[in-house]
Amino acid sequence: MDVIGGGVAGAATAIALRGIGAEVTVHEAHADPAGQVGSFLSLAANGLRGLRALGCLEQVQEAGFAVPDQRMWAASGRLLGEVPRGRQAGDPLLSTTLMRGRLVETLREHARRRGARIVTGRRLTGAVPDGDGVVARFADGSTARADLLVGADGLWSATRTALDPLAPSPAYAGLYSVSGIAEGVAARPGTFNMVFARNGAFLHIGAPDGTVWWSAQVAEARRPELEGVSDEQWPARLAALYQAEPQPSAIIQATTVLHRPTLMHTLAEVPTWHGGRIVLVGDAAHPVGAGQGASMAVEDAVVLAQSVAGAATVEDGLAGYDRLRRARVGKMARSAAANRDAKTTGPLRRRLNDLIMPIVFRHFYDRATAWL
Incomplete structure (x- = not known):
């Protein structure tokens, strides 16, 4: 075979x-x-x-x-919910x-x-x-x-x-991803964090060695040309996109390793x-x-x-x-x-999500994902 x-x-x-x-x-x-x-x-x-x-x-x-836990954050820095990461509560x-x-x-x-x-x-x-x-x-x-x-x-x-x-x-999914590793910035080890930022999601995890692994999933409706942006230009470009979100901004500024940007597809x-x-x-x-x-x-x-x-x-x-x-x-x-x-949602839908998500995570998340 x-x-x-x-x-x-x-x-x-x-x-x-x-x-x-x-x-x-x-x-x-x-x-x-x-x-x-x-x-x-x-x-x-x-x-x-x-x-x-x-x-x-x-x-x-x-x-x-x-990575036992997962935290979801609003763009404002408000914690929307904390749930077990990729498992049901109590699963060892x-x-x-x-x-x-x-x-x-x-x-x-x-x-x-x-x-x-x-x-x-x-x-x-x-x-x-x-x-x-x-x-x-x-x-x-x-x-x-x-x-x-x-x-x-x-x-x-x-x-x-x-x-x-x-x-x-x-087909292009309306998102592209840039990821990297940051040093010297605080992050709770073993916790997956997702920030629903103004320009797309920002994911980060505190690794056991004290570094922070991160990925910016940038929302852009039109397919961008990534090849024309050098590795040296990406930190400044991302910092501008996430300047309104304190934690993503701090992680981007502390980045020491940058991975190749990629388009996301469906x-x-x-x-x-x-x-x-x-x-x-x-x-x-x-x-x-x-x-x-x-x-x-x-x-x-x-x-x-x-x-x-x-x-x-x-x-x-x-x-x-x-x-x-x-x-x-x-x-x-x-x-x-x-x-x-x-x-990839707009500002109005994002504000509605900020109101609804805490209720979903608190009362429905475990039941909704138990089938996995």
Whole structure:
């Protein structure tokens, strides 16, 4: 079985398929898919339980740090609510935050130890049925035949297009993200903070080493040209955008490490997740965000392996995976859309949210998120 893509979804799927005895090769487009690239991400309790099923929970927890709580703030600095982060109240399995590169490294190493083969520098360009299997074609002219081809190649998935040429394409979401690390500014360790600022959300977490990990999700209706802004210009640009919010402003001014800015995208519902011996997992099928992207990818990996192992044929297993995942992922996508809308709202809606959110967090949040 071949997995296309070496990120979180690809490595987790390789581990899961090795767990049911499949021979697995991971094809990764980049020469080195791991390393310290990208910003931080969080794994909620459901994703951590998926990692426990894959046998690598402790390794991932050691690569990051626990974030038990989440605080939501108005632009004025008023605390809107404090809730458990990525879990129900009383759940001892605490949300874990770590750099994306560290998570990929950890999962990829576990996949290797379980016997998966990882090949780098191979970019998928197409895939065609071949009897009871599929042949993958790569940009370097090589091919690979597999009993099952898993597209774990992210938002801009080539596997999705190979499976369905009419599949939707990503669209700009009205937000772009700039993140970094600050030093010498106070922040409560182990608490995820989200400020609903005037120009978009601002996220920050106090890390155990005293630094502050942050991400500015800037609302801009028209797609901006990020390439024309140098690393030296970003702190001043962000400081101007968040000058009315004291804590974000202080963190930006104390930044010592800046990560590459990225545009944020949405993807319309993908009608075809599988066909023949090809299947999509993770962002290739359903980018969700809202702190659940990595967790949903891990869930996909576990459910796919279970479905294939328990079915009479591979095709039946893929149909079972689709059936088991669609409703849950769809519900998560709707929740993520609401989360995204709250970050891009205008001043009137923002003031209404400031009045309503404390009531929601106090009386309805735990019940509304318990299904996860």
